[in-house]
Amino acid sequence: MNHFDSVLAAMSPGNLLLAFIGVVAGTVIGAMPGLTATMAVAVLVPFTFTMEPAPALIMLGAIYTGAIYGGAYSAVLLNTPGTPSAIATTFDGFPMAKRGDGDLAITLACLSSVVGGLVGAVCLLLLAPPLAEVALAFGPIEYFWLAILGLTLVAALSEGDAWKGIAGACVGLLLSMIGSAIVGGDIRYTLDTEFLLGGIDVVPALIGLFCIPVLVDLVVSREEHLELEGKVAGFRLREAIGIALRNKVNLARSSTIGTVIGMLPGAGGSIAALVAYSEARRSSSDPASFGKGNPAGIIASESSNNATVGGGFIPTLVLGIPGTPADAVVLGALLVQGIKTGPALFNEQGAIAYTFIFGLLIATVLMLPVGLVLGRYAYRSIIAVPKSLLVPGIAFLTVIGSYAIHNNVDDVIVMFGTGVIGWGMSRFGFGPAPIVLGLILGPLAEQGFVQGWMIGSATDNLLGMYFGRPISLAIIGVATLTLLYPTFSRLYHDRKTRRGATRADR
C-alpha cells in the first residue's frame, strides 16, 4: 500500500464525515472553559472502540486538534483559556477583543492553528522516525532547563511590575508542590488532609484563577462584556491573512517550537505556546506592544499549540510513548484496537498509520472553514447574550468542567478556592498567568532537577549533568537571552537616543 492509497482511504466519505464531526465536536468542547482537549478525547474514546482502527484514529485526531483550537475562543472572548494550551492566547487575544477586534483575533487564531497543525502533521508524515530520536535526546536536565526557560516568561509577562510577576510565579510554584512528590514520595503542605494529597490539579486551578475574576468583574461592573460601537462582526479574513503573511517568520518559528515541544513526553501544548510566545516577543521589534493586543502574540500561541498535535503523535506512534496527555488516551485506544505502536506500526500496519496521518491533515484543513464559521458564531453569541445569561452560563460550565476532570467534587472546591485567591490577588494587580505558569512548570522543573541530581551524583558528574550537555546549553542560552535582551535593548536604545539628542544639541 503506497501513500496514494492512504490518501484515498483517508478521503473516503465516511472518514471525511468523521473528521468533520471530530473537528466540530472538538472545537465546541475545547471552547468551553474547563473542558480540555484531553477530556474531549477521553470522553469520546469509548465511542471509537466499536469502530475500525483508521476511522477511529482519524476521529480522535480531529477532536484533539479541534479542541486545541477551540480553546482560543474563550481565551479571546472571555480572557479564560478553554484549554491549558490557550493560556498564552489570552495575553493578546482578550485585549484585542476589548478594543473591538475580537473577530479579527479569532480569524487569526484559526489561520494560525491551521498552519501550526499542518506543520506538525507534515513533520509527523515525513520526519517522524528521526524526530522521535530528537525527543529521546531530551533527558531530565533538558526538561529542567526548558521549565526554567518557560519561567523566564514571567519577567516579560509582568512588564512594569516584575516583582508582582515573580511573586505570582512563586505562589504557583508553591501550589505545585502540594501533595505527594512524584520523585521522592514526600508528602508536602497537605495540612494532614486527604483532600490535598493528590495535589492541585492544573485545570481546576486554571479555571478558578482565570475565569472567576472575569465573572466577578462582569457582575460588579455596569459595562457590557465587550464594547462594540455599532461594529458588525465579520470574518476579516483578508486583513487576517495580511497580518499572518507579515508574521510568516513568527508562524514558522512558533510551529517548529510547537512540533518539537509537543514531541517531548511531559511537556505539552501549554508550555509550547508559552515558549513560542516568549520567543515571538523577544524577537519582535516592538516587544512592549505584546500583552496589549499584538496579533503576533495570538499567532505565536495558536500556531505552536496546534503544532503540538502532530508533534505529540510522533513519539506516540513511533515509540509508543505519548507526547501529550491526550496522546496517552489515544495510545490506550490503539491498544484496545489491537494496534501495536512502535517501529512495527509503520511497517506492518503502515496502511493504518498513514491513513490516520492523512486524516489528521485533512481534519486540520477542515478546521479552516469550520473554525471560521464557529468562531463568528461564538463571537456573535458572546456579544448578543445578555450578561444576566452569560455569567450564570459560564459559571455553570466552570463547575461542570472542574467536576468532569476526575468526576470529583474536590476539584470543584479547588476551582472555587483558587478563584477566590485569584480574584483577591487581581485586585492588587497580580495577574493569573504567572501563578498558572508556576503551577504548570513547577513539577517539570522539580522532577528534572532531582532526577538530574540523582543521575549526576550516581555517575559522579554533577556539573557536567547540569552544564555539559549540548541541548541544555542551547536552552540555557535562549533563557539567558530572554532574560537579558530587554535590558540590553533598552540600554542600546537609550544610548542611541542620547547620542541623537547630543547631536541635535550641537
Place this chain on the structure above:
Amino acid sequence: MTNRFNRRFLTLGLAAGMLSAAPAMADTLNYVIAFPAGGESDVTARLQEPVLKSVSGKDIVIQYKVGAGGATAWASLNKLPADGSTVMGTNLPHIFLQPMQKDVGYKSEDLINIYVFELTPDAIVVPVDSPYKTLKDLIDAAKKTPGAITMAGSGTNTGPHLSATTLNKLTGTKITYIPFSGTATSVAAMLGKQVNAAMTFTTAAMQQGDRVRMLAVATEQRLSTHPDVPTFKELGYDMVSGVYRGIAVPKATSEADRKRLSELFGKVNADAGFRKKMVDAGFVMTDIPYEKVGPFLDAKRKEYEAAAREVGMIK
C-alpha cells in the same frame, strides 16, 4: 443498535460527569475502573467487555472514577449498589500499599475481591544496543561501581520502586533507582540512554518491540511470547512481582452473587480470543477465583509489606 447507542450515550454522560450514578438497570453490569479511559486498567476492561457481555447476557457499562492513584474509587466501593450489578477493578500492590502509608478512605480488608484475572509482570529492560546483554552483566557492573548504574521506574513507593529495591537486596548490589512521573516517561529515559536500564512492565517492554532487550521477567515461568528471556527465579533471585488486576464487589453483595460474578470472570478468562489478545500484549493470565482469592491476597500482602518496610515506606 438503539440499545448500543443508549449505552454509548450513557457512557458518554457518565464520563462527562453529567450523571452522578448509573440507574440500576436489571440488564446491565456496571464495571467501575479506578483509572482514566485509555489507561492499562481501561484497556484490560475493554478487552474483557465483549466476552463479559456474551457470557453474562448483560450490557456492560464501563465507568471511570479517577483520583488519588485509584483510592478515590476504592474508597467509594462499599457505598455502591450491592445487588450484584456493580463490580470494580482493583490493582495490587496499590490496594495494599496505599492504606499502609496513610488514611486513604478505605482499608485493604474492606475491598472484597472475587477474582484476580491477570498479572502485568515487572521486567528489566535495556536499549537493544546496550553493553549489558544479560542481567548478570548489569549486576556485575553494579558490583564493580556500586551506585553508578541507574535504573528508571515509575514513581516513588510504587511497584517498580519496591521491585528495584527488592532486586538490590536479593543481589547484594546498589543500583540507583531514578523515579519518573510514569511508565512512559521512564521508558523514554531508558530508550534515550539517560539511564542504564528501566524497571518496567512486560507490556511496556513489548510495545517497544526490537528497540529494547528484556534482561529478565518477574514471572513463575518464561513468557510464551518471549521464550528466550529468563525469569528472575531461574537466575537465582526469588522475585515474582508486578501489578495484579482483580475484580471487587461492594461488601454487602451476597455470597451467591459473589460466586456468580466470580464464575463470570472465570469464563471470560477462559475465552481463547481474550487470552490471546492479553498474552500478545504482555499480560500473564492468573485465573484466581473467589474461593482462592483470600489466601492468595494474604500471601501477596505479606510480600508487599516486607518490601515496603525494606524501602522505608512504612515503619
